[in-house]
Amino acid sequence: MDVRKAALTWLVSPVAVALLTVVALRAGANAPTAGFLYLVLVLGLATWSGWQAGVVASVTATGCYNFYFLPPLGTLVISDPANWVALFAFLTATIVSSRLVLNARRQAEAADLRRREVEILYELCFSLFAASQRSGGLGEAAARTLGALGARSGMLFLDGPAPVSIVGDMGRPGGEEPAPDEAALAQARTLRSLVVTRDANEVYIPLVVGGALGGILVARGAAASRKILESAGRLLALALERERLLAEATHLEAVRESDALKTSLLRAVSHDLRTPLTAMQLGLEGLGREVAGRPAAEAALREVAREQERLTRRIDNLLSLARLEAGVARPHPEDVAPGALFRAARESLALILAGRPVAVEVARDCPDLWADPSLTLEIVVNLLENAARSAPENGPDASLELAAAADPGADFGGKGRVRLEVRDRGPGVPAAVKRLVQGVGGAGRGAGGEGPGSGDSRSGGLGLRIAASLAAANGGTLFLLDRPGGGSIARLTLPAADLGDLEIPDLETK
Amino acid sequence: MTRTAPLLLVIDDDPAIRETLARELTLAGFETLTAGDGEEGKSLFARSDPDLVITDLAMPRADGMSVLAAVRRAGRTPVIILSVRGEEEDKVRALDLGADDYVTKPFSLRELLARVRSHLRRSSLSAVPGMPGGVPVILRFPGLMIDPARRTVTQGDREVRLTPTELAILELLANQAGKPVTLRQIIATVWKGAPATTQDTVRVHVGSLRRKLEPDPAEPRYIGTEPWVGYRFLMEPE
Numbered sequence: 001m002d003v004r005k006a007a008l009t010w011l012v013s014p015v016a017v018a019l020l021t022v023v024a025l026r027a028g029a030n031a032p033t034a035g036f037l038y039l040v041l042v043l044g045l046a047t048w049s050g051w052q053a054g055v056v057a058s059v060t061a062t063g064c065y066n067f068y069f070l071p072p073l074g075t076l077v078i079s080d081p082a083n084w085v086a087l088f089a090f091l092t093a094t095i096v097s098s099r100l101v102l103n104a105r106r107q108a109e110a111a112d113l114r115r116r117e118v119e120i121l122y123e124l125c126f127s128l129f130a131a132s133q134r135s136g137g138l139g140e141a142a143a144r145t146l147g148a149l150g151a152r153s154g155m156l157f158l159d160g161p162a163p164v165s166i167v168g169d170m171g172r173p174g175g176e177e178p179a180p181d182e183a184a185l186a187q188a189r190t191l192r193s194l195v196v197t198r199d200a201n202e203v204y205i206p207l208v209v210g211g212a213l214g215g216i217l218v219a220r221g222a223a224a225s226r227k228i229l230e231s232a233g234r235l236l237a238l239a240l241e242r243e244r245l246l247a248e249a250t251h252l253e254a255v256r257e258s259d260a261l262k263t264s265l266l267r268a269v270s271h272d273l274r275t276p277l278t279a280m281q282l283g284l285e286g287l288g289r290e291v292a293g294r295p296a297a298e299a300a301l302r303e304v305a306r307e308q309e310r311l312t313r314r315i316d317n318l319l320s321l322a323r324l325e326a327g328v329a330r331p332h333p334e335d336v337a338p339g340a341l342f343r344a345a346r347e348s349l350a351l352i353l354a355g356r357p358v359a360v361e362v363a364r365d366c367p368d369l370w371a372d373p374s375l376t377l378e379i380v381v382n383l384l385e386n387a388a389r390s391a392p393e394n395g396p397d398a399s400l401e402l403a404a405a406a407d408p409g410a411d412f413g414g415k416g417r418v419r420l421e422v423r424d425r426g427p428g429v430p431a432a433v434k435r436l437v438q439g440v441g442g443a444g445r446g447a448g449g450e451g452p453g454s455g456d457s458r459s460g461g462l463g464l465r466i467a468a469s470l471a472a473a474n475g476g477t478l479f480l481l482d483r484p485g486g487g488s489i490a491r492l493t494l495p496a497a498d499l500g501d502l503e504i505p506d507l508e509t510k
Numbered sequence: 511m512t513r514t515a516p517l518l519l520v521i522d523d524d525p526a527i528r529e530t531l532a533r534e535l536t537l538a539g540f541e542t543l544t545a546g547d548g549e550e551g552k553s554l555f556a557r558s559d560p561d562l563v564i565t566d567l568a569m570p571r572a573d574g575m576s577v578l579a580a581v582r583r584a585g586r587t588p589v590i591i592l593s594v595r596g597e598e599e600d601k602v603r604a605l606d607l608g609a610d611d612y613v614t615k616p617f618s619l620r621e622l623l624a625r626v627r628s629h630l631r632r633s634s635l636s637a638v639p640g641m642p643g644g645v646p647v648i649l650r651f652p653g654l655m656i657d658p659a660r661r662t663v664t665q666g667d668r669e670v671r672l673t674p675t676e677l678a679i680l681e682l683l684a685n686q687a688g689k690p691v692t693l694r695q696i697i698a699t700v701w702k703g704a705p706a707t708t709q710d711t712v713r714v715h716v717g718s719l720r721r722k723l724e725p726d727p728a729e730p731r732y733i734g735t736e737p738w739v740g741y742r743f744l745m746e747p748e
Contacts, residue, residue: 267568267597270594270595271568271594274594274595274615274616275524275526275527275615276526277615277616278524278527278615278616278617279524279526279527279530280616281616281617281618281619282527282530282531282534282619283526283530285534285618285619285620286530286533286534286537286619289537312616316595319595332598332738334713334735334737334738335713335717335735336735336737337727337729337730337735339726339729340729340730340734340735343729368717373735373737373738374595374598374737374738377737
């Protein structure tokens with residue numbers, strides 16, 4: 001290429017000038033005509049083959065013009081000073097015009113280069129993003145990028161949970177891919193800018209999106225400008241980001257669908273389980289009226305009603321737990337007055353507590369609870385039911401105690417806690433049940449030791465375990481303690497409502 | 511048309527519940543009609559003009575909400591919703607849309623009968639209680655008297671000093687004694703729906719109202735809390 005250009009400059013230009021001279025002499029052209037002809041030729045050569053050819057042509061043309069057309073003819077001497085001026089004007093015009101032509105040519109070349117670069121980037125962009133909605137994977141994206149850059153081979157290093165991994169490798173046929181230059185790799189990673197190895201063979205392109213480094217693309221033998229390499233790096237980084245977002249979106253969609261499914265499934269289960277329970281309860285009440293006055297039948301019916309009530313409660317428990325664990329329901333805290341809570345708990349256990357004294361003690365300074373009213377009621381009902389089952393049926397030890405007070409030991413970020421206790425004089429908490437409850441929701445160890453009589457295998461385990469899970473979901477804890485003097489204490493601690501401290505402006509007095 | 515006993519319309523898609531309810535309500539002295547879905551319920555309502563409607567929420571062919579909408583388009587007939595736990599939002603929505611009360615399945619017959627009687631009594635009183643002809647009348651409850659015209663509340667012979675907000679909430683609840691009132695309804699009436707009013711604001715005012723009114727705020731006698739819904743004035747007017 002360079003040899004041909006030199007040949008054109010040094011051979012073609014003088015030959016063309018000589019030919020023009022011969023033609024002009026034959027045609028008997030005068031000095032001004034010859035001058036214009038030379039100017040046209042010089043411009044033509046400069047345009048066709050660059051400024052060197054133009055200059056060579058203009059020097060040769062000046063010589064010929066002087067020799068053949070300017071008096072005294074046949075010499076390189078100029079007699080008339082006016083002819084000197086003409087000669088220099090001619091030479092200057094030649095050189096200036098050839099420079100102009102050259103500039104225009106350079107700009108055209110630059111524009112052409114930019115056009116090609118844009119084409120490369122556009123094609124890359126198209127193949128990475130537009131060609132297919134379905135992502136072809138990271139390896140394919142990297143391979144496409146390397147192809148667009150004209151690289152012989154390359155690698156993609158991802159900065160992710162797995163620190164560095166080779167995803168795409170164009171590989172040379174028959175040859176082992178050499179290991180990347182660790183220093184250059186580290187440099188590209190730290191500086192987040194393009195790093196070119198000393199022999200210019202390898203380029204390390206950091207892939208940055210939104211300020212975060214997604215990986216490094218190593219391109220070997222890439223024939224592209226720095227600008228293209230950087231732009232291609234940005235495109236690939238975007239493709240990586242898209243890949244990540246697509247994966248995330250797919251995951252979210254799956255989660256959303258599964259949530260919707262869980263919600264409707266739980267709703268259907270809830271409806272299908274409660275509908276027969278409702279029919280049973282209504283039927284039992286009707287039956288109760290019909291067997292009135294027949295003590296044996298009444299007793300049997302009471303037993304069935306008690307079991308129906310217990311089944312209802314257990315189903316409520318399990319559905320509450322399922323809804324919480326499936327994430328389709330979250331506790332909906334409100335202020336709950338402990339006294340009202342205890343009363344509601346006793347009312348829902350009317351059959352089980354029938355004839356059993358229950359002492360209620362709410363401390364004067366006890367704040368309201370800040371908890372989901374329905375879940376909290378379930379917890380207390382479970383604890384009370386469990387206490388009723390473990391305490392003796394009759395005698396002084398049959399009585400149960402419900403107590404509420406501000407939790408003395410706890411101050412959670414300025415927010416108080418309320419301590420609710422259900423106490424009985426039963427045989428104490430079996431060690432297995434204690435472990436079962438203490439293992440739930442991060443609740444700590446109970447303060448009490450192994451209770452006496454813990455061999456009791458009549459397990460209230462499920463109810464207590466559910467109570468512990470529901471307590472944890474409400475931001476509370478449940479401890480099972482041995483009661484001094486015998487029996488057990490179920491201690492539920494829940495956040496206190498501090499609404500009373502809010503400054504709420506009153507309505508304007510009319 | 512005069513009836514010897516109040517006519518109740520029971521709408522539930524479960525035949526066992528529907529039939530048991532009809533039998534028990536009849537035994538309790540009511541006339542009953544039953545429908546197995548919302549569409550049938552709506553057409554029965556239009557034909558028979560019952561005194562009270564008891565409807566399930568989730569049903570095939572038009573749900574409880576659409577029954578409620580149809581009943582409300584026709585007038586003020588009391589509607590009691592049969593709801594299931596886990597449908598709390600639907601329940602609150604139904605109350606906001608004009609349902610009078612709800613019971614949660616499985617419910618006891620005693621509970622439902624008490625609600626039915628209370629709402630029949632309320633609807634038999636002329637127009638809006640406390641406001642015949644737009645003139646506020648004195649509301650009297652056991653041990654409590656509210657005089658909206660003079661803006662005074664008397665407990666026994668002691669006058670209770672309430673702030674304007676507390677009085678407005680008390681009047682709203684007492685005027686609908688026995689009926690659950692949702693937080694949204696309280697905000698809409700007392701604060702005229704002012705956008706800055708939150709449910710916590712209502713709770714704070716009800717809390718201070720209880721401290722002034724209730725002998726034992728932990729065991730409310732007058733203003734009961736309806737979990738997730740709002741409040742209910744617990745006493746019946748004298």
